[in-house]
Amino acid sequence: MDTKTKQIRENERLSHTEIYTKEKLYDTDTWLKKPIKTIQEIIPLLFGCKGLRILDLGCGVGRNSIFLAEKLGTENDCRIDCVDILDIAIYKLNQYALEYGVSDNINGIVSSIEDFIIQENSYDLIIAVSALEHIDGEENFIKKLEEIKNGLKKNGTVCLVINSNVKEINSETSEELEPQFEVNLRSEKIQEYLNKIFLEFEIIKNHIVVQEYNIPRGPINSKLTTDVITFVAKSITEPSR
Numbered sequence: 001m002d003t004k005t006k007q008i009r010e011n012e013r014l015s016h017t018e019i020y021t022k023e024k025l026y027d028t029d030t031w032l033k034k035p036i037k038t039i040q041e042i043i044p045l046l047f048g049c050k051g052l053r054i055l056d057l058g059c060g061v062g063r064n065s066i067f068l069a070e071k072l073g074t075e076n077d078c079r080i081d082c083v084d085i086l087d088i089a090i091y092k093l094n095q096y097a098l099e100y101g102v103s104d105n106i107n108g109i110v111s112s113i114e115d116f117i118i119q120e121n122s123y124d125l126i127i128a129v130s131a132l133e134h135i136d137g138e139e140n141f142i143k144k145l146e147e148i149k150n151g152l153k154k155n156g157t158v159c160l161v162i163n164s165n166v167k168e169i170n171s172e173t174s175e176e177l178e179p180q181f182e183v184n185l186r187s188e189k190i191q192e193y194l195n196k197i198f199l200e201f202e203i204i205k206n207h208i209v210v211q212e213y214n215i216p217r218g219p220i221n222s223k224l225t226t227d228v229i230t231f232v233a234k235s236i237t238e239p240s241r
């Protein structure tokens with residue numbers, strides 16, 4: 001891993017550790033306040049499926065997975081494999097799973113997304129929310145998209161939220177900062193990859209929204225602008241891809 005990637009990883013570790021330690025899931029004014037809207041919208045697609053297998057890549061403390069487990073857990077006999085590189089994320093995820101009574105449905109795994117091999121034809125839903133842009137380079141990013149495609153069962157759904165065109169500036173001095181994302185591609189490029197890899201899928205949602213956040217970067221407050229791509233698609237072919 002190159003020095004720049006190592007530095008980004010360390011900064012990410014510090015900022016996520018801070019938020020996961022200080023803020024409480026669903027009881028905060030930060031992004032941990034609620035699951036993303038797209039995940040809430042996906043639930044009806046999964047009602048009625050028994051033995052549901054879900055994968056959440058870069059799950060954090062379970063903002064989306066705890067919600068999915070609560071909605072689908074018992075009725076749908078659902079198991080969610082939750083992968084995150086940080087011990088503290090998985091430790092907190094397990095605590096929240098206990099608190100929300102969904103421990104039987106949540107399987108926390110400490111691993112990088114790169115090292116976690118997605119078995120073929122295994123999942124009904126694979127989600128990665130603000131996570132794939134932290135893979136260690138464009139080549140592995142494309143490889144993981146292929147693995148996600150092959151990891152889905154027939155009628156399986158993929159739900160990706162990916163930041164692109166990320167720019168960061170010091171909010172006090174307006175000085176440009178190095179965006180803390182391992183993969184920072186143009187949105188057109190990411191969409192090109194998505195359209196090519198998920199060519200045979202039925203596209204349910206594919207849009208880009210410009211967003212702005214204030215993010216603490218050590219002693220500096222960063223104003224971050226990003227084109228957020230939301231991509232939801234359903235596999236409609238047999239998984240002998």
Ligand SMILES: C[S@@+](CC[C@H](N)C(=O)[O-])C[C@H]1O[C@@H](n2cnc3c(N)ncnc32)[C@H](O)[C@@H]1O
Pocket residue numbers: 012016057058059060061062063064083084085086089111112113114128129130131134135136
């Ligand atoms: C912005 S948070 C999003 C968390 C969660 N998906 C959500 O929507 O609440 C990104 C998460 O990805 C994790 N992460 C970053 N790089 C990773 C990698 N290479 N492999 C696995 N997890 C990673 C971070 O530790 C962090 O918990």
